[in-house]
Amino acid sequence: MSGEAATGQVARIVDDGSVFAGEQRSLWQDAARRFSKNRLAIGGLVIVVLFLITAVFGPHVAPYDFLEQNIMNAFQGPTLEHALGTDDLGRDVFSRMLHGARTAALVAFFTTFISLVIGVAVGAWAGIQGGRTDELLMWISDLIQAMPGLLLVILINTTLRRPIINWFDQLYMQTRDPFFLNTLWLDYVLVFSALALIGWPGLARLIRGQVLSINEEDYVVAARALGCSELHIMLRHVIPNALGPLVVAVTASMGGAVTLEAGLSFLGIGIQPPNASWGSMLEEGRRLWQVFPHLMLIPAATIGVIQVAFVFLGDGLNDALDPRRTG
Amino acid sequence: MATFLLIRLLRWTAGMFLILFVTYAMMFYGAGDPIRMMFIQGEDFDSEDEVVMLALRKKYGLDEPFIVQFTNYLNKLFRGDWGRSIRLQVDRPVIEMVRFRLAISMQLGLAATAIGAVAGIALGVLAALYHNRILDRLIVSSVLFINGIPIFVTLPMLLLLLVLQLKLIDVPYGWSGLFHIDAALPVAVIAIGILPILVRQTRSAMLEVKGQQYVTTARAKGVPEQWIILRHMLRPVLTPVITTLGLVMIGLINGSLFVEYILNIPGFGLLTIEGIKKVDYPIIMAVAVVGTLIIFVSNFLVDIIYPILDPRVRAQ
Numbered sequence: 168m169s170g171e172a173a174t175g176q177v178a179r180i181v182d183d184g185s186v187f188a189g190e191q192r193s194l195w196q197d198a199a200r201r202f203s204k205n206r207l208a209i210g211g212l213v214i215v216v217l218f219l220i221t222a223v224f225g226p227h228v229a230p231y232d233f234l235e236q237n238i239m240n241a242f243q244g245p246t247l248e249h250a251l252g253t254d255d256l257g258r259d260v261f262s263r264m265l266h267g268a269r270t271a272a273l274v275a276f277f278t279t280f281i282s283l284v285i286g287v288a289v290g291a292w293a294g295i296q297g298g299r300t301d302e303l304l305m306w307i308s309d310l311i312q313a314m315p316g317l318l319l320v321i322l323i324n325t326t327l328r329r330p331i332i333n334w335f336d337q338l339y340m341q342t343r344d345p346f347f348l349n350t351l352w353l354d355y356v357l358v359f360s361a362l363a364l365i366g367w368p369g370l371a372r373l374i375r376g377q378v379l380s381i382n383e384e385d386y387v388v389a390a391r392a393l394g395c396s397e398l399h400i401m402l403r404h405v406i407p408n409a410l411g412p413l414v415v416a417v418t419a420s421m422g423g424a425v426t427l428e429a430g431l432s433f434l435g436i437g438i439q440p441p442n443a444s445w446g447s448m449l450e451e452g453r454r455l456w457q458v459f460p461h462l463m464l465i466p467a468a469t470i471g472v473i474q475v476a477f478v479f480l481g482d483g484l485n486d487a488l489d490p491r492r493t494g
Numbered sequence: 495m496a497t498f499l500l501i502r503l504l505r506w507t508a509g510m511f512l513i514l515f516v517t518y519a520m521m522f523y524g525a526g527d528p529i530r531m532m533f534i535q536g537e538d539f540d541s542e543d544e545v546v547m548l549a550l551r552k553k554y555g556l557d558e559p560f561i562v563q564f565t566n567y568l569n570k571l572f573r574g575d576w577g578r579s580i581r582l583q584v585d586r587p588v589i590e591m592v593r594f595r596l597a598i599s600m601q602l603g604l605a606a607t608a609i610g611a612v613a614g615i616a617l618g619v620l621a622a623l624y625h626n627r628i629l630d631r632l633i634v635s636s637v638l639f640i641n642g643i644p645i646f647v648t649l650p651m652l653l654l655l656l657v658l659q660l661k662l663i664d665v666p667y668g669w670s671g672l673f674h675i676d677a678a679l680p681v682a683v684i685a686i687g688i689l690p691i692l693v694r695q696t697r698s699a700m701l702e703v704k705g706q707q708y709v710t711t712a713r714a715k716g717v718p719e720q721w722i723i724l725r726h727m728l729r730p731v732l733t734p735v736i737t738t739l740g741l742v743m744i745g746l747i748n749g750s751l752f753v754e755y756i757l758n759i760p761g762f763g764l765l766t767i768e769g770i771k772k773v774d775y776p777i778i779m780a781v782a783v784v785g786t787l788i789i790f791v792s793n794f795l796v797d798i799i800y801p802i803l804d805p806r807v808r809a810q
């Protein structure tokens with residue numbers, strides 16, 4: 168809706184049809200303006216930022232060790248010593264929640280990172296190659312997207328966990344390297360990989376679409392004529408153009424990873440004890456929920472609030488980064 | 495048209511085989527030896543046990559190489575022999591278990607779909623009619639809110655509210671038929687789970703239809719507004735809503751997984767979790783077969799129904 172004048176001034180047609188010449192604003196300034204008007208999205212952003220800060224610093228300021236048990240103090244309601252009470256083993260719920268935040272954030276970050284790498288690579292490859300390669304890759308991504316993701320993740324997690332742990336045992340037997348003895352982090356890696364496996368197709372479609380639409384642009388044809396490599400075109404033209412939708416997709420992916428991880432742990436499949444996860448805390452709280460409702464309420468409410476925050480943030484970003492909107 | 499459908503059918507069938515193959519391979523090389531687990535959980539064996547285990551492996555056909563096992567499995571699958579449960583309910587035919595469990599989940603799912611579809615389409619139409627007014631904003635943000643909250647949070651929260659705080663209902667537990675009061679909460683929660691997709695799709699389709707000239711024409715001719723909505727707008731709106739069937743099915747599967755697990759309803763979702771936790775090969779495979787079948791059949795149905803409902807697609 169805007170025609171650019173040579174002076175750097177932009178003639179704008181505002182929604183009501185009137186025309187005014189204003190200062191030129193970049194896409195990002197425009198987006199920031201639109202975003203700041205959306206109160207729900209701002210609220211979402213604040214909560215997500217708080218969540219990330221908690222994930223980084225929370226475990227360091229936690230009042231208790233999240234594994235410290237004290238059976239004498241089990242099942243306390245909120246008190247001065249234990250802000251959110253204690254669980255069935257007398258562990259401090261607040262400290263465990265802080266650790267759960269780190270678990271959730273780690274899963275969100277790594278899952279999104281891995282899906283982003285695979286998604287961009289596959290999407291670019293499909294878009295550039297075209298033809299058979301494109302068809303095959305998009306067929307696979309369609310398949311994965313059509314399946315219920317949770318079911319796939321459950322299958323992958325349950326079937327692959329045991330052999331990998333056995334394999335590490337064998338490696339330890341052969342090498343006696345203590346690295347292979349500690350397998351607690353393997354749960355995390357498995358969850359990241361399984362979630363990334365169902366996460367990449369959406370991003371791949373996005374990038375592929377961008378590659379296809381931009382390949383016809385004059386400046387890309389010119390760049391190619393000048394001898395620029397496909398990698399250069401990818402990094403300099405395709406990704407910057409797709410940045411808006413990518414930001415939205417990344418937010419959605421992070422939120423989705425947090426939900427899926429909590430869901431997996433809730434079913435007893437994801438991150439295993441003694442590692443703390445909100446999902447497994449919810450599951451533990453469910454056992455005696457009628458007697459000690461706070462043990463179920465706290466993790467459930469936290470997961471709900473974080474999820475809603477991610478959704479509102481994503482929705483706000485989606486509206487703000489859509490260049491067809493003005494105002 | 496026929497070639498289009500044939501290609502789609504081929505794509506979905508090939509996809510189904512690929513998924514079954516991968517699942518079987520993951521279990522064959524992954525999951526661990528179910529016979530060994532059947533005996534002792536990773537403890538020591540005496541030689542006698544080893545002999546019995548060999549015999550059992552032979553009985554279940556678990557001593558054959560991978561490709562042989564997989565083709566055998568497919569062969570039997572088509573003949574209706576889905577194997578027997580190894581650990582969950584030892585020796586019970588899996589197809590019997592699946593039939594029993596699926597019947598319960600399908601009742602839940604159909605009831606939830608009916609409620610979700612009526613409520614979702616009505617809310618979507620309302621939101622579009624009051625576009626950019628308070629009612630629209632309210633519906634859109636509530637749907638966004640509901641969409642954010644996972645089902646394993648919604649259900650515990652509702653339990654706390656309805657059972658502990660308001661003391662409205664007893665804890666619903668297990669399955670006593672669809673028309674028992676205990677079925678109300680699970681149906682409602684699953685319906686809430688699929689609501690956002692339906693509201694969103696209906697609303698955007700309705701917004702598109704709203705400005706069409708034939709609607710204005712009808713209005714100019716003095717057709718009553720309700721009549722315009724019901725006769726002129728709803729049909730073109732319902733067509734794109736049908737395409738969400740695949741997503742709705744995913745919502746139903748996810749929903750039944752958690753709802754049945756939490757409320758201990760012996761449906762297909764609970765069978766899935768029990769089978770996976772006990773590493774019961776035939777059950778896990780059956781879950782994969784039924785799950786992919788549901789998804790692919792519903793996607794293929796959309797491929798068939800869509801051109802029937804939308805003449806523009808047919809023309810292409």
